Amino acid sequence: xxxxxxxxxxxxxxxxxxxxxxxxxxxxxxxxxxxxxxxxxxxxxxxxxxxxxxxxxxxxxxxxxxxxxxxxxxxxxxxxxxxxxxxxxxxxxxxxxxxxxxxxxxxxxxxxxxxxxxxxxxxxxxxxxxxxxxxxxxxxxxxxxxxxxxxxxxxxxxxxxxxxxxxxxxxxxxxxxxxxxxxxxxxxxxxxxxxxxxxxxxxxxxxxxxxxxxxxxxxxxxxxxxxxxxxxxxxxxxxxxxxxxxxxxxxxxxxxxxxxxxxxxxxxxxxxxxxxxxxxxxxxxxxxxxxxxxxxxxxxxxxxxxxxxxxxxxxxxxxxxxxxxxxxxxxxxxxxxxxxxxxxxxxxxxxxxxxxxxxxxxxxxxxxxxxxxxxxxxxxxxxxxxxxxxxxxxxxxxxxxxxxxxxxxxxxxxxxxxxxxxxxxxxxxxxxxxxxxxxxxxxxxxxxxxxxxxxxxxxxxxxxxxxxxxxxxxxxxxxxxxxxxxxxxxxxxxxxxxxxxxxxxxxxxxxxxxxxxxxxxxxxxxxxxxxxxxxxxxxxxxxxxxxxxxxxxxxxxxxxxxxxxxxxxxxxxxxxxxxxxxxx
Ligand code: ADA
Numbered sequence: 001x002x003x004x005x006x007x008x009x010x011x012x013x014x015x016x017x018x019x020x021x022x023x024x025x026x027x028x029x030x031x032x033x034x035x036x037x038x039x040x041x042x043x044x045x046x047x048x049x050x051x052x053x054x055x056x057x058x059x060x061x062x063x064x065x066x067x068x069x070x071x072x073x074x075x076x077x078x079x080x081x082x083x084x085x086x087x088x089x090x091x092x093x094x095x096x097x098x099x100x101x102x103x104x105x106x107x108x109x110x111x112x113x114x115x116x117x118x119x120x121x122x123x124x125x126x127x128x129x130x131x132x133x134x135x136x137x138x139x140x141x142x143x144x145x146x147x148x149x150x151x152x153x154x155x156x157x158x159x160x161x162x163x164x165x166x167x168x169x170x171x172x173x174x175x176x177x178x179x180x181x182x183x184x185x186x187x188x189x190x191x192x193x194x195x196x197x198x199x200x201x202x203x204x205x206x207x208x209x210x211x212x213x214x215x216x217x218x219x220x221x222x223x224x225x226x227x228x229x230x231x232x233x234x235x236x237x238x239x240x241x242x243x244x245x246x247x248x249x250x251x252x253x254x255x256x257x258x259x260x261x262x263x264x265x266x267x268x269x270x271x272x273x274x275x276x277x278x279x280x281x282x283x284x285x286x287x288x289x290x291x292x293x294x295x296x297x298x299x300x301x302x303x304x305x306x307x308x309x310x311x312x313x314x315x316x317x318x319x320x321x322x323x324x325x326x327x328x329x330x331x332x333x334x335x336x337x338x339x340x341x342x343x344x345x346x347x348x349x350x351x352x353x354x355x356x357x358x359x360x361x362x363x364x365x366x367x368x369x370x371x372x373x374x375x376x377x378x379x380x381x382x383x384x385x386x387x388x389x390x391x392x393x394x395x396x397x398x399x400x401x402x403x404x405x406x407x408x409x410x411x412x413x414x415x416x417x418x419x420x421x422x423x424x425x426x427x428x429x430x431x432x433x434x435x436x437x438x439x440x441x442x443x444x445x446x447x448x449x450x451x452x453x454x455x456x457x458x459x460x461x462x463x464x465x466x467x468x469x470x471x472x473x474x475x476x477x478x479x480x481x482x483x484x485x486x487x488x489x490x491x492x493x494x495x496x497x498x499x500x501x502x503x504x505x506x507x508x509x510x511x512x513x514x515x516x517x518x519x520x521x522x523x524x525x526x527x528x529x530x531x532x533x534x535x536x537x538x539x540x541x542x543x544x545x546x547x548x549x550x551x552x553x554x555x556x557x558x559x560x561x562x563x564x565x566x567x568x569x570x571x572x573x574x575x576x577x578x579x580x581x582x583x584x
Contacts, residue, residue, distance in 0.1 A: 002080050002104075002148045004296065004327040010242075010252040011158070012073075016119075016149040020044050021064040024057055034089060034120055035062045044149060047083070047142035047291025054143075063121040063145060069112035073153040074184050077107045080147025080322060082123055083292065084134040089120040099355055100133060101125075101146060101292070102319035102341050103362035108154070110184045121145060127525075132349035133341045133359060136525025138536055139284050139318070146293040147322050155245075156185035157209050159253040162195075162241050163368050165406050166259040168272070173228070173259045175221040177202060179241055183209040192244040193217055197237055200224050228272050229258025229371045231312040234333030236371070258330060258371025264408050264426050267466050269511045271335075271374070274572055277565060278335055278512030279505065279558050280313030281306055281540070282471060285321060286521035288543045296324045302518065303332050305541060309551065310558030315470065315514045317412075318343035318380045320363040329372035337470075337514070338367060339377030339411075340396070347383055347392050360396055364403035376400040379411045381431060384421040393421040412470040417454045422462035427511070428455060431471035435496035436538075444472075444496075445503045452509055466511040469504045473497065473516035476550060477532060478542035488532065490549040497540070497550050501557035506564070515554065519543055 001015055021038035030036045040051075048054045048061055067090075069075050079086060083101030087094060096107035125143035127135055134141045158181070165176040179193050188211060193204040204217040227235040236256050243251040260272055268275040283302065285292045294302075299322070306314060314334050316325075319341035329336050340360040345352065360378060367373060378396045383389030393411060400409045408426035413419045422428050432438075434447035448469075456463050476493025485491035497515065504513040520539035523531060531537065540550045 002078055002150045004324050007254045008252055010249055012153040014151050016151050017044055024061040025059040038064055044145045045147050045293045046144060047146050047293045048144040049142055049291050058125055060124045065119050066116045067119050067151050068116055071114050074108050074110035075112055076152040076154045078150045080104050083125055083142050083144055083146045085124040087122040091117050100341055100359050103359055104366045108184055129350055132352040132355045133345055136527050137343055138523050138528055140522035140524045142291040155250045157181055157183045157189045157191050158251045159241055159243055162253050162255050164239055164257050168261050172223045173226050177219055179204060179217045180214055181209050182214045183211055186211050194242045196240045197221055197224060226259045229260040230271060231333040236330055255369045257369050260371050262374045262407060264466055266464060267509050269466050274569055278313035279561055280311040280514055281518035282315045282317040282514050282516050283518040284521040299325045300328055303328055309555040310562050326370045326372060330370055334372055335374045336372040337375040337377050338373050342379050344381045360399045376407050376409045377411055381414045384413055384415050384419045390421050393424055397424050422460055427466045427468055428462050429468045429470035433472060435500055436474040441495045441499035444499050448503055467509060468512035469510060470514050471516040472500045473538040475537040476548050477537055478548055493550045494553050498553045505557060505561040
């Protein structure tokens with residue numbers, strides 16, 4: 001299943017997860033465009049590196065299955081993620097292509113005759129001029145259909161997407177709703193749209209959609225009585241959109257939403273009007289058993305480990321995550337910083353402009369309704385030093401703002417006081433490894449002091465903005481214990497994280513702290529091969545999720561911070577009550 005819940009009661013859907021025919025390029029004997037023979041079968045979703053013999057395979061591979069079609073409906077295929085370029089063929093003809101492992105995409109095929117059809121997917125995970133975002137990097141680009149696949153049958157006019165934005169006005173919750181319809185047929189068609197939120201109804205009226213076109217309908221559900229969504233109370237509601245042809249319901253789409261508002265006021269971030277702080281991890285989608293194709297049960301365990309340590313937040317570095325992970329964050333009440341795909345990439349790469357725009361647009365389109373997402377990010381550690389680099393930051397941050405507008409935007413910078421782009425963001429975010437690359441634990445407090453002094457001066461261009469420590473951490477090899485606590489020992493990692501968390505979690509001008517990183521992860525290519533085990537070893541759990549010594553230290557520091565935050569929140573509530581009492 002592509003999500004943790006069903007999105008359609010009316011529209012026919014089936015999961016295409018399971019065994020597909022498979023042949024990697026290294027097994028192929030024919031030279032035809034599509035394979036004549038398939039050498040094995042493979043589980044979808046999975047990363048092909050998990051198969052014996054393909055542990056390091058970088059190249060192309062082909063997948064094959066069959067799908068049904070019926071008269072009068074188009075086939076819609078939804079791919080949660082294909083790593084990294086997928087080309088789709090139905091009965092030998094190309095019907096779609098998509099770049100980037102980390103965003104969902106769909107292909108609509110109309111005019112298929114009733115009966116079974118052959119579906120082939122060519123997958124390519126090679127690097128080069130065709131790939132600006134997937135490059136040799138400090139994480140691994142796996143190969144394959146790595147997230148679930150779904151088939152749907154859609155009527156001529158269908159609900160393409162629903163975007164819902166909760167807003168609080170004068171103490172009441174409203175919901176702005178936008179519904180996008182598409183028509184794949186050759187004739188104009190009139191349809192009526194209704195949205196239901198429990199007992200609340202929003203009639204968006206009737207509209208005619210021209211052939212091959214789309215229409216956007218807008219409306220607001222006012223004064224809905226709901227419980228707000230937050231880390232402590234993650235209340236979720238189903239928003240059901242129904243499409244009518246005359247009196248008959250012909251299509252539907254269920255989105256799950258939560259009522260919460262995030263804002264920025266001076267140096268603080270506010271959740272539903274109350275100042276709050278983010279405490280959590282950077283997490284890569286990586287696991288030694290599954291590669292990037294992590295099953296939902298294992299995702300849930302990752303979140304349980306974070307929750308156990310007192311975390312309330314996770315950063316999906318450095319790309320949009322599997323929608324099921326975001327669903328779990330909605331359900332468990334995790335605040336998510338999600339960013340479009342880019343870690344230290346070159347803006348001059350020939351495919352960069354198109355591919356970064358694609359990743360950003362698709363992240364916004366597909367992940368818009370997750371209440372857990374409270375920050376949109378982009379361009380981790382890219383060129384924020386030059387005029388040319390600033391133009392790119394401006395463009396992508398604008399895309400994030402224009403595409404939503406209800407969440408603050410940021411990027412994680414490692415340029416310290418040389419950064420010239422901080423005037424563009426709502427929240428200043430720093431990747432600072434003072435305890436690891438720059439010195440040792442004793443550098444953490446003076447390092448932060450120096451950065452804050454610069455930020456809140458006229459020189460930074462970002463005086464008075466909130467700050468998140470978006471990355472800090474230290475390598476610790478699981479099982480390497482040393483009394484002298486040298487670099488790479490678990491003891492050294494403990495010392496670095498203990499001091500970093502003491503300083504960052506307790507500083508009044510720091511609104512969030514994301515440890516680098518949750519689990520050790522695999523890395524790609526020669527440039528990174530000097531890392532021990534050719535892995536990034538800064539995980540607080542290792543790749544198998546075995547806690548290192550640092551686990552309990554993180555837990556103690558995080559839980560201390562929870563206590564401080566709870567006291568502060570109760571003081572704010574008390575003050576608010578007093579104000580309300582006086583105003584009555
Ligand atoms: C960077 C980067 C991460 C990771 C980290 C490290 O800040 O954003 O992806 O590479 O450093 O481990 O050095």
